Every structure is written in structure tokens, then in C-alpha cells.
Amino acid sequence: MKRIHGSDVGMVLIGPAGERLVRFATIVAQKGRSGGRPGIGAVMGSKNLKAVVMRGHGDVKVADPALRKMGVDAIVATKSKPNYPFWMRQGTTSTVEWAQEASVLPTYNYTEGQFDEYEKIGGFAVERSKVVTRSCPQCVMACGHVVKDTEGELAELDYENIAMLGSNLGIGDLTKVAYLNRIADMMGMDTISLGSTLGFAMEASEKGLLKDKIEWGDYKRAAEVAMDIALQRTELGRLLGKGVKAASMELGPEATEFAMHVKGLEISAYDCHAAPGMALAFSTSPIGAHHKDAWLISWEVQRGRFDYTREKVEKLVEMQNIRVVCSRL
Numbered sequence: 001m002k003r004i005h006g007s008d009v010g011m012v013l014i015g016p017a018g019e020r021l022v023r024f025a026t027i028v029a030q031k032g033r034s035g036g037r038p039g040i041g042a043v044m045g046s047k048n049l050k051a052v053v054m055r056g057h058g059d060v061k062v063a064d065p066a067l068r069k070m071g072v073d074a075i076v077a078t079k080s081k082p083n084y085p086f087w088m089r090q091g092t093t094s095t096v097e098w099a100q101e102a103s104v105l106p107t108y109n110y111t112e113g114q115f116d117e118y119e120k121i122g123g124f125a126v127e128r129s130k131v132v133t134r135s136c137p138q139c140v141m142a143c144g145h146v147v148k149d150t151e152g153e154l155a156e157l158d159y160e161n162i163a164m165l166g167s168n169l170g171i172g173d174l175t176k177v178a179y180l181n182r183i184a185d186m187m188g189m190d191t192i193s194l195g196s197t198l199g200f201a202m203e204a205s206e207k208g209l210l211k212d213k214i215e216w217g218d219y220k221r222a223a224e225v226a227m228d229i230a231l232q233r234t235e236l237g238r239l240l241g242k243g244v245k246a247a248s249m250e251l252g253p254e255a256t257e258f259a260m261h262v263k264g265l266e267i268s269a270y271d272c273h274a275a276p277g278m279a280l281a282f283s284t285s286p287i288g289a290h291h292k293d294a295w296l297i298s299w300e301v302q303r304g305r306f307d308y309t310r311e312k313v314e315k316l317v318e319m320q321n322i323r324v325v326c327s328r329l
């Protein structure tokens with residue numbers, strides 16, 4: 001695109017997975033900032049739309065000066081939080097240690113909530129391996145932690161992709177997780193759904209429901225299958241490219257028992273066996289199991305995870321509505 005349109009353009013685009021209508025294909029910006037958990041990359045692909053390329057030179061005028069003041073106030077408030085320096089060191093990756101402690105870390109396709117090798121993929125491991133921190137434009141909470149993968153190439157990590165491509169697959173090595181993450185970014189696939197789909201395949205293989213072998217912790221085989229999904233080049237890749245719900249229905253009733261999804265969307269990286277409020281958040285989200293609608297789990301673990309109270313439900317409704325209001329602004 002840059003060869004065609006010039007080096008000063010910005011763009012959002014789909015990868016090979018979007019072109020082939022993989023159900024969890026994303027739209028990618030900045031070589032790794034992706035959107036599209038429910039597969040909007042496949043929507044672009046279905047319309048033969050490869051990319052939207054933009055060029056702009058002017059400033060954006062702010063109509064109301066009060067908005068600029070609100071922005072400055074928010075930056076000052078954010079930077080003065082006691083946890084801000086720690087956030088800048090680890091960002092969301094410290095959630096690995098928190099989730100392990102709370103027994104909500106997806107492990108072996110959500111059959112466990114704790115992973116023996118969590119320290120090798122947690123926030124402190126990321127901090128030790130970090131090459132650089134990346135952010136979206138203008139953000140003062142840079143949350144992308146770039147590390148080297150098994151091939152020495154750079155990959156950007158956060159909590160969700162570490163959990164889903166790490167503990168959920170039985171992989172306790174940050175460089176291997178980074179390698180899988182880089183494939184997802186290069187091919188334009190959602191890391192949460194890809195991790196869940198690979199975990200589903202590993203459990204199906206273990207139970208003898210798949211002809212193909214894919215074992216827990218085998219990152220090379222996981223990478224091969226991820227490429228098969230993106231390029232739709234094998235029967236297994238074509239099956240898994242439909243996502244866990246459709247794939248499990250094709251494999252039969254036994255497989256639907258461990259297909260981890262709500263309304264067809266693979267579950268974000270929180271095991272809810274012991275977090276009923278978060279399970280309710282996932283199950284009532286209009287697009288399925290997405291943590292962005294209501295991230296209740298932190299509040300719930302602090303306040304009493306085994307309570308089934310009206311207060312918990314009201315908090316959930318409040319969070320869902322705050323997120324909805326924010327996303328409409």
C-alpha cells in the first residue's frame with residue numbers, strides 16, 4: 001500500500017485471514033493494533049475491501065476549549081495515580097500474576113484456573129524481556145510491551161494474548177507466546193479467539209475427536225495450525241477457521257461440551273468457574289463473551305466472588321452502561 005500510495009499514509013487493513021473470511025479475522029493498524037474480536041476483518045474480506053488508506057495534513061480543531069481542559073486534567077489525574085509507574089513497567093501483563101492468584105487464569109482450554117509455569121509468562125518476565133513499549137497515538141498509558149520471539153523478531157504483548165496463547169495452550173515460554181502472537185498479527189487474526197480455537201483443538205485431539213494431532217504446549221504445531229487457519233490450506237485449518245462454536249458442532253455433541261464460547265464468540269481470558277458475576281457479564285454481553293462490555297471480575301474478586309447479590313448485578317449493569325456510553329461518545 002505504501003508503494004502505491006506513498007510513505008506518508010496511514011491505513012487500516014486486513015491480512016490473509018480476512019481475505020479468506022476466517023471468522024475471527026481482524027482489521028489491523030500500526031502493524032499490530034487490531035480490532036475485530038467478532039471477525040469484522042472477515043466482513044471487509046467479504047466485500048473485497050483490503051484496506052482503507054488515509055492521508056491528512058491539517059490539525060483537528062477543538063470546538064469547545066473545555067474539552068482540551070478535560071483532556072489535560074485526565075492526563076494529570078492518570079499520571080498522579082500511585083500505580084502509574086508500575087503500570088508503565090508492566091501494563092496489563094501483570095494481570096497474569098493476579099489471575100493466577102485468583103485462580104481465573106485460563107489454562108488448558110479453561111479446564112484449570114492456574115498454570116504451574118505462570119511466572120515464565122507473567123508481568124515480571126515481560127519486564128525482564130522488554131525491548132520497547134508501544135502505544136496508540138497520544139496515549140499516556142502505553143500498554144504494548146514489545147519482546148523478542150523465538151526467531152529474534154519483535155512481537156507486542158498484553159495480558160489477553162499471553163493468557164490465550166500461553167497458559168491456555170500449556171505454553172510456559174514468553175518467546176514462544178510472542179511467536180504465536182506475531183503470526184496472529186501478520187495474518188490478521190484475533191489473538192483471544194485464535195488461542196481459544198487452538199486450545200479447543202488441543203483438547204479435541206487429546207480426546208481423540210480429531211484425526212490430526214496437536215498436543216498441549218507444542219508451539220511449533222500450534223504455529224503450523226494457526227497458519228493453516230489463516231491460509232485455509234488444510235481440512236483442519238478450514239474447520240477451525242469457523243471458530244469453536246461451528247467447529248464443535250461439526251465434530252459432534254461431545255466436542256460442544258468443551259467449546260468455550262458465548263453466542264459464538266470465544267471467551268476472553270478469564271476463567272469464570274469461581275466468578276459468577278463475570279460469567280453473567282460474558283453471558284449478557286450483546287456480542288458474546290467479551291470483557292470490554294463489563295470487566296466486573298476485579299471488583300468481584302475484591303468484594304466477594306461467591307456472593308449472588310443484587311449489589312453485584314447492579315454493579316454489572318452500571319459497568320455495561322458506562323462502557324456503552326463511552327463507546328458512543
Ligand code: SF4
Nearest residue numbers: 135136139141142143
Ligand atoms: S491503554 Fe493506550 S496504548 Fe493501550 S490500547 Fe488503550 S489507548 Fe492504546
